[in-house]
Amino acid sequence: MAEDLDQAEETVEPDSETSPPPPAEDNVVAPTASPTPTPAPAPTPAPISNGIPEPERTPAPAGAEQHPPATLKNRYLIFPAMPLPNLDSPTATAYGVEDRREPGRKLFALVCTPGLPTRTQDMKDLRNHTVHGLLPLVDFGAVPWSPLNQSCMMVIFDRPLGGRLMDSFAGQQVMISEYELGRRIIEPLLPALLELAAMSLPHRGLRLDNLYFMDKDHRELVLGECVTASPGYDQPAIYEPLERAMAMPSGRGVGATCDDLYALGMMMVFLLLGRNPVAKLSDDELIAAKAESGTYQTLCGNERIPMQLIEPLRGLLSDDPRERWNLEALELWHSGQKKTPIQRRPATKPKGPLKFAGRDHVTPRTIAHTFSKNVSEAAKLIRSGKLELWLRQSLGDPHMAEGILATATVSKVKEGAPGGSDDVLVSKACMYLDPHGPIHFKNFSFMPDGFGSALAVEYLRKGNFQIPAELFAQDLLGHWFSSQPEKHADLAILDKTFQTLTGLAKITDMGYGLERCLYQLNRTLPCQSEILQQAYVDHIEDILPALDAAADNMETRSRPMDKHIAAYIATHFKYDIQPHLKALSDPKEETSLIGMLSLFALMQWRMKRENLFGLSSWLGGLLQPAIGTYHSRSTRRTIEQEIPALVRQGSLPELFDLIDNAERRHSDTSAFEEAQTAFEIAETEILGITGEGVDQEQMALEAGEKTTAIFSIVLSMIAISIIIFVKTL
Amino acid sequence: MNDPDLQSQLEADHRRRRGRSNLTWILLILTFFLVIAAPTMIVFFFGLLPTLVAYIIDRSKGKTATFCVGGINFVGVFPYIITLWTERNTIDAAMAIVSDLFVMLVMYSSAAFGWLLFLAMPTVVSSFVLVLQQRKVAQLRTEQKQLIEEWGPEVAALVEMHHMDELEASLSEPTMPDAS
Numbered sequence: 078m079a080e081d082l083d084q085a086e087e088t089v090e091p092d093s094e095t096s097p098p099p100p101a102e103d104n105v106v107a108p109t110a111s112p113t114p115t116p117a118p119a120p121t122p123a124p125i126s127n128g129i130p131e132p133e134r135t136p137a138p139a140g141a142e143q144h145p146p147a148t149l150k151n152r153y154l155i156f157p158a159m160p161l162p163n164l165d166s167p168t169a170t171a172y173g174v175e176d177r178r179e180p181g182r183k184l185f186a187l188v189c190t191p192g193l194p195t196r197t198q199d200m201k202d203l204r205n206h207t208v209h210g211l212l213p214l215v216d217f218g219a220v221p222w223s224p225l226n227q228s229c230m231m232v233i234f235d236r237p238l239g240g241r242l243m244d245s246f247a248g249q250q251v252m253i254s255e256y257e258l259g260r261r262i263i264e265p266l267l268p269a270l271l272e273l274a275a276m277s278l279p280h281r282g283l284r285l286d287n288l289y290f291m292d293k294d295h296r297e298l299v300l301g302e303c304v305t306a307s308p309g310y311d312q313p314a315i316y317e318p319l320e321r322a323m324a325m326p327s328g329r330g331v332g333a334t335c336d337d338l339y340a341l342g343m344m345m346v347f348l349l350l351g352r353n354p355v356a357k358l359s360d361d362e363l364i365a366a367k368a369e370s371g372t373y374q375t376l377c378g379n380e381r382i383p384m385q386l387i388e389p390l391r392g393l394l395s396d397d398p399r400e401r402w403n404l405e406a407l408e409l410w411h412s413g414q415k416k417t418p419i420q421r422r423p424a425t426k427p428k429g430p431l432k433f434a435g436r437d438h439v440t441p442r443t444i445a446h447t448f449s450k451n452v453s454e455a456a457k458l459i460r461s462g463k464l465e466l467w468l469r470q471s472l473g474d475p476h477m478a479e480g481i482l483a484t485a486t487v488s489k490v491k492e493g494a495p496g497g498s499d500d501v502l503v504s505k506a507c508m509y510l511d512p513h514g515p516i517h518f519k520n521f522s523f524m525p526d527g528f529g530s531a532l533a534v535e536y537l538r539k540g541n542f543q544i545p546a547e548l549f550a551q552d553l554l555g556h557w558f559s560s561q562p563e564k565h566a567d568l569a570i571l572d573k574t575f576q577t578l579t580g581l582a583k584i585t586d587m588g589y590g591l592e593r594c595l596y597q598l599n600r601t602l603p604c605q606s607e608i609l610q611q612a613y614v615d616h617i618e619d620i621l622p623a624l625d626a627a628a629d630n631m632e633t634r635s636r637p638m639d640k641h642i643a644a645y646i647a648t649h650f651k652y653d654i655q656p657h658l659k660a661l662s663d664p665k666e667e668t669s670l671i672g673m674l675s676l677f678a679l680m681q682w683r684m685k686r687e688n689l690f691g692l693s694s695w696l697g698g699l700l701q702p703a704i705g706t707y708h709s710r711s712t713r714r715t716i717e718q719e720i721p722a723l724v725r726q727g728s729l730p731e732l733f734d735l736i737d738n739a740e741r742r743h744s745d746t747s748a749f750e751e752a753q754t755a756f757e758i759a760e761t762e763i764l765g766i767t768g769e770g771v772d773q774e775q776m777a778l779e780a781g782e783k784t785t786a787i788f789s790i791v792l793s794m795i796a797i798s799i800i801i802f803v804k805t806l
Numbered sequence: 807m808n809d810p811d812l813q814s815q816l817e818a819d820h821r822r823r824r825g826r827s828n829l830t831w832i833l834l835i836l837t838f839f840l841v842i843a844a845p846t847m848i849v850f851f852f853g854l855l856p857t858l859v860a861y862i863i864d865r866s867k868g869k870t871a872t873f874c875v876g877g878i879n880f881v882g883v884f885p886y887i888i889t890l891w892t893e894r895n896t897i898d899a900a901m902a903i904v905s906d907l908f909v910m911l912v913m914y915s916s917a918a919f920g921w922l923l924f925l926a927m928p929t930v931v932s933s934f935v936l937v938l939q940q941r942k943v944a945q946l947r948t949e950q951k952q953l954i955e956e957w958g959p960e961v962a963a964l965v966e967m968h969h970m971d972e973l974e975a976s977l978s979e980p981t982m983p984d985a986s
Contacts, residue, residue: 708957708958708960708961709956709957710955710956710957710958711956749957749961752953752956752957752961753957753961753962753963753964754964755949755953756950756953756954756961756962756964756965757964757965757968759946759947759949759950759953760946760950760962760965762942762946763943763946763947763950766939766942766943767939767943773936773939774932774936776935776939777931777932777933777935777936777939778928778929778932779866779867779870780931780932780935781927781928781929781930781931781932781935782866782867782868782870782871782874782924782928783868783870784927784928784931785870785874785923785924785927785928785931786868786870786871786873786874786877786924787873788923788927789873789874789875789876789877789878789920789923789924790873790877792877792878792881793877793878793880793881794877796881796884797880797881797884800881800884800885800888801888804885804888804892
């Protein structure tokens, strides 16, 4: 076998590809700059059809060679003209890299799909730690990528000079003997798995096409990258443990080392047999077979497995994560020590099968999986009570039957309301039938620890959060927690997280809602705002400069704020911005504008960012309604005259102080009240003179009469005084 | 009968009773003065007859015509009262005064002058008052316009609000039921 491998190594041709499997239901492919296909690769030997699944890879955008190189951290030049299709990841395209400091160093870059969540935190960890047996991650960062006309996350790796392991078998059967398997595969990969486990960083990308030779002599085998997509996203379903395989690729969850070991077991089976023994089965058939017979039995039941590999394969491919071999067991086996064989516990067999969707089901897990794909029929079956009866009488699980009965009763009570819909009923029933499986709702299926990436990919695909919003509205996440038979500490943490998210999702204000959930769950996800489409804002410090840069290209009437930006700031900005968000969400335009300005001003002040000329100008042009909150026209004119000077300074705090100075606002308000009173007094006086029902002439006449009477009395008094004076003389 | 009618009738009754009471007091005082100063009272009575007539026929608010006529009329009567008090304060002397045509002419002429004053002067004064009022209104309107220019139309919000209140109040007033 080793000879075969060596022969294959000599004829290695990196561009060879086996036929890809059908794309997963929520696979997102990298956008291409042009619809024209990439030039056909150089002719390669025809691959032998072995049925080993490989994920579909996105070709590099056509015409990329005409673009200038991108520069990462002023050190790495990434050349669009140097695509390396043989090093492509399923959701990231590979390009040649030149290191300015070490010109001879062989590197390559993976350009990630914009919008798709990446494992940025894991990138940091892997950059700072050397993991033996793992493709060395040199550096990473987001830089503008001209072929896609937007910023993309780029990850720089040392180039594996020997290419892919799979490519090294070009033209020959992908097969390694049981004697070579340990030395060739387990030995180089085990240190990587051990170190990753020590870092609490599951790889979640173990598959045959993700193994590389670092050297041209094909001696140093390493695990490929795992950071350009969310955990398990790139994996063909067969490599995933049963419960995660049933979820959509984006919702497979972070997982654990035991999931990596399952994938390792699967790789071992493929390499040992030289083919995929269940290649003819569709994903659904495979899941059903695994659920009913167990993974090992499904794959190896009809195959001749060497004696020394039966126990490790049975251990690694165990469907119960608690029974699955851990790294310690693998290490023991590899060092030649024996481990106590797994005691096989036979699955509870029902007295009779449940016929649904054209096949007989004997496990609740396959029923749940099939229910999620045949919702209306499943709802009919649940409502008819046949499922409950089967669970109670045939399977002998009264607890599960009670759960299904309760769900059906609640659905009947809520009939006609969203809570009584078929989708909700089936989703809840699936949680009872397969409590350890994924949550299914309207073709949105995810493991609870994969909700974040599922949410991100759902938004990337559809541009909205309709299904997750319904999921929160119906409190399906809370129902999932209550349906769990065992409530351990991890579940309690998840439940608390979901409760918090449900609270956030139900608030419709800016800075909350599903957008907030998206960023809370995907802390390293860049801001998805359309305003920042060309930028890659994955740090709160970058948001103001990005908006400042976007100011030149945006229509000045639009606002530099949307639900994504507000949610991103609310998630990542460490200071209390509740009052700002409340003002921002106010239906009054002027209050909302002042809230937005105050928020940006606070950010600029706290982050000590200076000279935001573009953003100041953008905001300054929008502030007319906010200026209008002052009653005094002369104050408004003064503010309008002062804005250009502050815009030239690029200072948002000063702009905010101008617009919303407390002293100025107080004096404006009190002066306005005085003016109102003065106006009212004047109006009262006018009405007293010319008002309705007032005879002005009559009033004047009466006034004249009074004046005459007074005049007459005064005159008579003067005359009397004179008479008295004259008489007394 | 509805409430406003009842109220107005009650007010009229109250006024009538009060008028009677006032008249009683006046008669008492006059009787008192007639006893202690009969000559003076005789001169006053005949001399101030135009004032009494003016009082009776005066419909103006505040009895301005009465004050006007009475004031000047008193000036015409007063010199003869002084004469009466300083020379012979008897009823004969008083009768002599009131029976002297010249004296009566003086007294009534003064009253007539008072009437003339009342007829002529208010019209002149009212013309002045009208001009002053128009100037005042113009001045107030200018002030209001300046306030609106500085503070915007919302400065009149209180006035508008009061107008609306009045309008609502007038619309909600009960209407007189139709007797037919």
